[in-house]
Amino acid sequence: MMDSDQGLSSVGLRKRTLKPLELRRTVERECAKTANGETTAEEEPLTPAARLFQLPSVNCCIIVAIGLKTEINIGEGIKWLEQTLFKHPRFTSKVVVDDKKGGEKRWVQTAIDLDYHIITPDLDPNMNSGDQFVEDYMLDMTKTPMDLSRPPWELHVLNVKTSDANSVIVFRIHHSAGDGASLMSFLLACTRQLSNPEALPTLPTMKKRMASSGSWGNWPFFFAIWWIFRLIWNTFVDVVLFVATVLFLKDTQTPIKGPPGVGRTPKRFVHLTVSLDDRKLVKNAMNMTINDVLLGVTQAGLSRYLNRRYCEDAKHGGATEKKNNLPKNIRLRSAVVFNLRPSAGIQDLADMMEKGSKVKWGNTIGYVVLPFNISLPNNPLDYIHQARAIIDRKKSSLEAICTLGLVLKTLGVKIAAALSLRALSNTTCLFSNVVGPKEEVSFLGHPVAYIAPSIYGLPHALTIHFQSYVNKMTICVAVDEGVVPDPHRLCDDFGESLKLIKNAAIERGLVKNGAY
Template structure:
């Protein structure tokens, strides 16, 4: 179905479209967007949402979406009224409480879509449409959204690139929710191409079936449970000590990819590539790992090659000498993972909320996890994945994220938002980068009837010089390198190094399979 056929969502039994303004849960005294109005029951911002407004944590989430057709603007506007605008966070202002300074509340307002949908004029016949989109998103990271309106907007770029007929850029302030929840909300606005009435299918972890055991089996199960609990306590204790040391004095090694102080205020360059998800799954199956293990492993491998080249350039060596190992010994490089501790809302619940005006739990409840990365030149590419798997398996047996969230809550209650923000900022700036991997739909989907070519999420405003995000979609995986150009002036090379690392890892799996086949024959 093409967007021009009018992919309009309606409630059953409801005819025609409503006006392009929504006044959900408004009283008669409220005015248009920007005035604030008065709500009968103002909901306060969560501590995490407030922290994302601190000058050193003013973070925005970017979702770059490639479309296989040009974007039909009237269709987008019409459908937003019946979906996204029904979410209270997308139709509310964040207004400071008159009685309590520093406290902000969610105040419902009328939404004027003309302020939220930006369609720039694009000169036809430009030399490099891909570069234009890249520059546009980079320039977007130099700006913020005024608090006189709900903190989100959509930029429609009807320009044909190498992998899409048009590009949409969603920009959402992190105070509206965590990345996982916001991506789920956007996906709840989509439908399967093969079945326009069906929501996308997101893979879920299969729970292991409990088998009936005899007396020996129960004793063995009890012993395994006791060992698991001891490992949980030990790992959590070690992670707590590392968290404290990182806050107090333990910094990552200085490296070409570690951002300088104040890097959170600098604009970002967003560069993304799409690879085969089947290749990643092949490596996953061969090593009895997970997709997350594989993408973290190839990221480590790509970073190792990139840093080796950067160190060679720094030392002003000849091109031939760059083939050798130029990495310093015992380099400490860690990534911060932001873990959503709030139970997942789920697309089904979000779609039902937008359809039936039901309530869902929402917000930021985020803990931090430290992930040490292997930076070394390995002769066997599979070693990077094995090391990543060992790290992730250990982190799964730790309460680190819950502890770091609890510490931030205690500091917030005892010393205020400034102290909590300073603690989180210090912890993050003592690490090098941020990494995430989001699971996407299993099948191709359309956004209000516009078939999607790829999904590419990222962030700006975080105190890191580098962030790497992976996003799966159908049989593809898109990864996004968002980087401060002062720290990483050549993010395209880093992307190429990650792609090369995946190719070498896949080749190593194939070679291992051939070797086993030869041996067995």
């Protein structure tokens, strides 16, 4: 295995020289006229959420690894960027402080210097492990803060062969530039179908679970009253629990719970690709949603992993992985980020760069706190049933709107940041699920093998993302290695848990013809 320090020592020093890309013509096209007839670059004030992420205490970045099936042609990639990414004002704007308006921060368009934003390190073609190099490279990126005096994004071009790709693009952007939903959606809107290079990708349609008509079919008024009462009650309970989490309600100190300050430590990113058909089989066999299955798999995987860690840490004899080594009444919760925008099609997302687009850019998010059931039931399908009960209850709550949106509007950015960080610090991890294209796509003109998004800078030692793409699902894990020293084994536990749940559904006769 290659020595990580030696392999990364020259990455930041040796890169291909690229000429600055002047975008002043684009800026002038978007400029407003002053009273003297002069042109000035268009400005946009930072949203409250963007100002929150600009605070030193919330230095958070989104990072996406995109594996490609071919070696990257950087010249072709830059042409692709000019046609897509560079057309969006956010990627050609930097934050400027307006002293005349009391230090107000605004996005102001500027020229792009490719030497800073597109990094193409010279790599050793004979390196021992491409996978290890990419992991070490991304770990090293988390040690280097972004320069917020420039447009806050970078694209790293790694022409290195890994176990599941022939090259890797690593895209990093500061969270103040946009939330994960807008950034991932826009990246997907920059891709094109391989079978039709002029067509945007299509995303799977999300089928909503319909309430059974039953006796409610004849009593719509009473059903509406009950639904409103349940919404108000669940929201009240969730807000009270959120306040309690801010004040005193902490998760159990398990082996995956990070210590204070974990948000500022380097993170290692690993991923595992599994079959999407297994997830679909469980979903259809149990009449569940995708989120039900993924949450159930996450609970099962964390339970397997923690049981092993408690076994390894046990000081007394007799502890084995086959026994239940879990303490009773573990409180383990995850923060789950929700996109508060109305759902939009991929064409709307591609048009976000145009004025008047109905899909708004920025940070339009809230989050809820999901309790995870950490246990070892005899029936693996219990994880899915438990997940469904949790998600169904959270759907009848306005927690996502109250936890961040209302706090920002009523208490201000600094107070909202302090409350949010304290609440997140008292939970254990972050969980997210992103739906990807149904067909194979190209990015920067190159066919995509996988997409692995993640985030770092929040006060968690563990972040879990699920990303679907064609007939595959990528499980992405970001960890503090001082807390989770074996992230590959954790990924394997998620993959093994999905297989156990699928096999349980088959053994119990729940799989019918066409279950996929």
